[in-house]
Amino acid sequence: MSKTRFYETVTACDECDHLHVIPPLKSGERFKCGRCQHVVLSVHEHVEGRILGTVFSALLMLSLALVFPFLGFSSRGVERSSTLLGSVDVLIGQDYLILGSIVCLALFIFPAIYLFSLLVLFWSFKHPDISLNARRHLTRWVVAIQPWLMVDVFLVGALVALVKMRSLADIELGLSFWAFCGYVVLLIRTVTLVDRRWLWNKMSGAAPNHVIEDKQHPDELKTAKLHSLIGCHFCGAVSPNSHSHCSRCGHSIHSRRPHSLTASIAFLIAAVIMFVPANVFPIMQTTFLGGSEPSTIMGGVFLLWSLGSYPVALVIFLASVVIPLTKILSLSWLCWQCYYPTEHDILKKVWLYRVTEVIGRWSMIDVFVVALLAGVVQMGNLISILPGQAVLSFAAVVILTMLSAVMFDPRLLWDKEDEIMQASKGDDK
Ligand SMILES: [Zn+2]
Ligand SMILES: [Zn+2]
Known part of the structure; x- marks a missing residue:
C-alpha cells in the first residue's frame, strides 16, 4: 500500500484558472482539472x-x-x-x-x-x-x-x-x-x-490556504479571478489579488499575463517576416569534389525524395514547413478567438493550444541537421558542408513562435467563454 504523502491546499489551474482544493494524493496519483482536463499535479512513486x-x-x-x-x-x-x-x-x-x-x-x-x-x-x-x-x-x-x-x-x-x-x-x-x-x-x-507544484511544495511547504467564503461544495468553485484571488503561474499557489508577489515562490503575480496578446501577436508577426528569408535563401551549401551547390529547405526535401529517402524527406518537410506554418496559423487563430470568439467548442481551442505548444520545438530539427553536418563534414574541396544564410532566419522562426506560445495566456480563451455563458444566461432570463 502506498501511503499518502502529498498535501497541497487551494490551487488554480494553469490553463483555465479554475480553483481546486486538491485532496491528499498518494504517490503514483495525479490530479486533473475537471474543467479543461489539464493535469494540474502528478506525484510519481518514489519520486x-x-x-x-x-x-x-x-x-x-x-x-x-x-x-x-x-x-x-x-x-x-x-x-x-x-x-x-x-x-x-x-x-x-x-x-x-x-x-x-x-x-x-x-x-x-x-x-x-x-x-x-x-x-x-x-x-x-x-x-x-x-x-x-x-x-x-x-x-x-x-x-x-x-x-x-x-x-x-x-x-x-x-x-x-x-x-x-x-x-x-x-x-x-x-x-x-x-x-x-x-x-x-x-x-x-x-x-x-x-512536477513543479510538487517541487515548490517540497521546497517551501504547501501553498497558503484560503477560506473561500461563498463555497458550499467543490463543484461550486469558480475561477481564481472571480474569487478575487490570483493563481501563481510559477508554483500554482493562490494569493489575494491585492498582492503583487506570490507568498510561496516570491515571483510577481498577475491575474492574467500582462500584454499577453500584444506580445504574442508581435512575436508571430516577427516569425512570419523571418519565414520568408528562411525559405528563399539556401539553408546549406554542399561542396563535393570541388563543385559547390546551395540548397534551400524545400530543395533539400525534393533532393531527399528523389534519392528515395522518403521517411527523412517527410520528417524534414513536416518539421520545417508544416509545423512552423501550422503553429503560426493556429496561434493567430487563438489570438483572434480571444478578441472575437466563435461558436467552436472551447475544449477544441484548448486542445489546439496544447498541440501547438508541444510540436513547436520539433521545428528545430533542420537547424540541428545543418549544425551537425557543418560541424562534422569538413574535408576541404573533397567534401564539406557549410550553413547557409537561411539557417539563422529559420532558427529565429522557431524561437519566435515558441516565445509567442509562451506569452499566450490560455486563460483568456476561458474568460471569453465565461463572458458568452454569462450573456446567454442573461438572455434566458
Ligand atoms: Zn483547468
Ligand atoms: Zn508562486
Missing part, C-alpha cells in the same frame, strides 16, 4: 530517489558523450572522426558563432543548469541552511529552462543528418553517440518526473 537516479545517470552519460568520438566519417580513403564539442568548435571557428551557441545552449548549457540546479535543490532539502532566496532562484531556473531543453529534437536531427551523410560517405557511430542516446532518455525521464 525523490528516481529523480536523483536519473539526474546522476544523465550527468554521467553527458560526460561520456563529451569525451568520446561522436561520429566517424570516411570518403575516398580520407577518414575523420569528430566529438560533439569538436563539431561545435568547428562551427564557432568558422564564424558561425550564433549557430554554435544555439547548439551549445540547447544540448549542454541549459540541461547542465537544469540537472545541477535539481541536485543542489535536493541537497538543500537535507541542509536547509542554504538561503530561501537561493533555493527559490534555483527552482525558478528548473521551471523556466525546462521548455528549452531540446536534446530529443537534436537526436532526431542527428539521425536525419546520418541518413544525409550516408549518401556522401561511410559513417561509423562512435561510443559518444550511444552515450548521447542514454543522456537524452534520462534527461527526458527527469523532466517527466519533476
Whole structure:
C-alpha cells in the first residue's frame, strides 16, 4: 500500500484558472482539472530517489558523450572522426558563432543548469541552511529552462543528418553517440518526473490556504479571478489579488499575463517576416569534389525524395514547413478567438493550444541537421558542408513562435467563454 504523502491546499489551474482544493494524493496519483482536463499535479512513486537516479545517470552519460568520438566519417580513403564539442568548435571557428551557441545552449548549457540546479535543490532539502532566496532562484531556473531543453529534437536531427551523410560517405557511430542516446532518455525521464507544484511544495511547504467564503461544495468553485484571488503561474499557489508577489515562490503575480496578446501577436508577426528569408535563401551549401551547390529547405526535401529517402524527406518537410506554418496559423487563430470568439467548442481551442505548444520545438530539427553536418563534414574541396544564410532566419522562426506560445495566456480563451455563458444566461432570463 502506498501511503499518502502529498498535501497541497487551494490551487488554480494553469490553463483555465479554475480553483481546486486538491485532496491528499498518494504517490503514483495525479490530479486533473475537471474543467479543461489539464493535469494540474502528478506525484510519481518514489519520486525523490528516481529523480536523483536519473539526474546522476544523465550527468554521467553527458560526460561520456563529451569525451568520446561522436561520429566517424570516411570518403575516398580520407577518414575523420569528430566529438560533439569538436563539431561545435568547428562551427564557432568558422564564424558561425550564433549557430554554435544555439547548439551549445540547447544540448549542454541549459540541461547542465537544469540537472545541477535539481541536485543542489535536493541537497538543500537535507541542509536547509542554504538561503530561501537561493533555493527559490534555483527552482525558478528548473521551471523556466525546462521548455528549452531540446536534446530529443537534436537526436532526431542527428539521425536525419546520418541518413544525409550516408549518401556522401561511410559513417561509423562512435561510443559518444550511444552515450548521447542514454543522456537524452534520462534527461527526458527527469523532466517527466519533476512536477513543479510538487517541487515548490517540497521546497517551501504547501501553498497558503484560503477560506473561500461563498463555497458550499467543490463543484461550486469558480475561477481564481472571480474569487478575487490570483493563481501563481510559477508554483500554482493562490494569493489575494491585492498582492503583487506570490507568498510561496516570491515571483510577481498577475491575474492574467500582462500584454499577453500584444506580445504574442508581435512575436508571430516577427516569425512570419523571418519565414520568408528562411525559405528563399539556401539553408546549406554542399561542396563535393570541388563543385559547390546551395540548397534551400524545400530543395533539400525534393533532393531527399528523389534519392528515395522518403521517411527523412517527410520528417524534414513536416518539421520545417508544416509545423512552423501550422503553429503560426493556429496561434493567430487563438489570438483572434480571444478578441472575437466563435461558436467552436472551447475544449477544441484548448486542445489546439496544447498541440501547438508541444510540436513547436520539433521545428528545430533542420537547424540541428545543418549544425551537425557543418560541424562534422569538413574535408576541404573533397567534401564539406557549410550553413547557409537561411539557417539563422529559420532558427529565429522557431524561437519566435515558441516565445509567442509562451506569452499566450490560455486563460483568456476561458474568460471569453465565461463572458458568452454569462450573456446567454442573461438572455434566458
Ligand atoms: Zn483547468
Ligand atoms: Zn508562486
